Amino acid sequence: MRFSLVLRFSILCIxxxxxxxxxxxxxxxxxxxxxxxxxxxxxxxxxxxxxxxEPQSPPSDATVLFGGETLDGWEHPDGSAASWVVENxxxxxxxxxxxxxxxxxxxSVQLHVEWMVPSSVEGEGQDRGNSGVFLMSxxxxxxxxxxxxxxxxxxxxxxxxGQYPPLVNAMRPQGEWQxxxxxxxxxHFDGNGTVITPATFTVYHNGVLVQDHVELTxxxxxxxxxxxxxxxxxxxxxxxxxxxxxxxRNIWLRELE
Ligand code: MG
Numbered sequence: 140m141r142f143s144l145v146l147r148f149s150i151l152c153i154x155x156x157x158x159x160x161x162x163x164x165x166x167x168x169x170x171x172x173x174x175x176x177x178x179x180x181x182x183x184x185x186x187x188x189x190x191x192x193e194p195q196s197p198p199s200d201a202t203v204l205f206g207g208e209t210l211d212g213w214e215h216p217d218g219s220a221a222s223w224v225v226e227n228x229x230x231x232x233x234x235x236x237x238x239x240x241x242x243x244x245x246x247s248v249q250l251h252v253e254w255m256v257p258s259s260v261e262g263e264g265q266d267r268g269n270s271g272v273f274l275m276s277x278x279x280x281x282x283x284x285x286x287x288x289x290x291x292x293x294x295x296x297x298x299x300x301g302q303y304p305p306l307v308n309a310m311r312p313q314g315e316w317q318x319x320x321x322x323x324x325x326x327h328f329d330g331n332g333t334v335i336t337p338a339t340f341t342v343y344h345n346g347v348l349v350q351d352h353v354e355l356t357x358x359x360x361x362x363x364x365x366x367x368x369x370x371x372x373x374x375x376x377x378x379x380x381x382x383x384x385x386x387x388r389n390i391w392l393r394e395l396e
Contacts, residue, residue, distance in 0.1 A: 175291040176293070179292040187344070190318075197391040203390070204241055204376070207228035212241055223236060231387075244374050247323060249321070249392060251390065254385060256283070257385070258313045265294060268288075269385070270282040271378070272379075273378075278338050281296055286311070295308065297342055303340075318343075339352055
C-alpha cells in the first residue's frame with residue numbers, strides 16, 4: 140500500500156516534469172522564450188564548404204532582383220532612388236541612407252541572396268556586419284557577422300530575428316561570400332483580419348539547413364513579438380541599412396503558389 144502511494148507520487152512528479160520542460164522540438168518554439176533571451180543556447184558551429192568564387196547562375200524561370208549592374212529594381216521606402224553603392228558586381232549598404240526595397244511586390248517565394256560582411260572586424264554583437272533580408276517588409280532573416288561573434292541566439296546570422304535561432308551556425312569568415320536560400324510562405328488572413336495560416340520560413344545558410352519550416356508568431360521586431368496585422372498578399376522585399384557596409388550580390392527569386 141505504502142509502496143503504491145510512493146509509486147503513484149513518483150509517476151505524478153515525472154508527468155509534471157514532462158509537461159513543464161519543453162521537449163527538443165518544443166524548445167525551438169518562441170513561446171518558451173522571451174525575445175532575445177540571453178539564456179537561450181547558441182547553436183553549434185558547423186563549417187560549410189568553401190564560398191563560391193563566382194555567383195551561382197539563377198535558374199531559367201527566376202526573376203533576377205539584382206544581377207550586379209544596377210539598382211533599377213530597387214528604391215528607398217519613401218520612393219526615392221536607391222542610393223547604395225554598386226561596384227564590381229555587388230551592391231553595398233550606404234550607412235545612413237536607409238533600407239532599400241524592391242519596386243515589385245511579392246508574396247510566397249524561393250529567394251536566393253548572397254552577402255558578405257566586411258573583412259575588417261569592427262564592433263561586436265549586433266554592432267558588427269548587421270543587415271537583414273525582410274520578406275514582405277515584415278519578416279526578417281537576420282544578416283550579421285556571426286563568425287566568432289556572440290550575440291543573443293535569436294539575433295545571430297540566419298536567425299528569424301527575435302523568434303528562432305538557426306539550427307547551426309554555418310557562417311563563413313569575414314570577407315567571404317555567404318549564401319542564403321530561403322523558402323518563404325506568406326501568412327493568410329480571413330475577412331476579419333485574423334491570421335489563419337502563419338508565415339513560415341525554411342532557410343539554408345551556405346547549403347546547410349538552418350531553419351526547418353518554422354512558423355512565425357507575427358512580424359519580427361527588436362525586443363518585441365508583435366502580433367500579426369492583416370496586410371496585402373504581396374509586399375516589397377527589403378534589405379536593411381543597419382549602419383554597416385554589408386554587400387549583396389546575385390539576388391533572384393521564384394514565385395510560389
Ligand atoms: Mg538586422
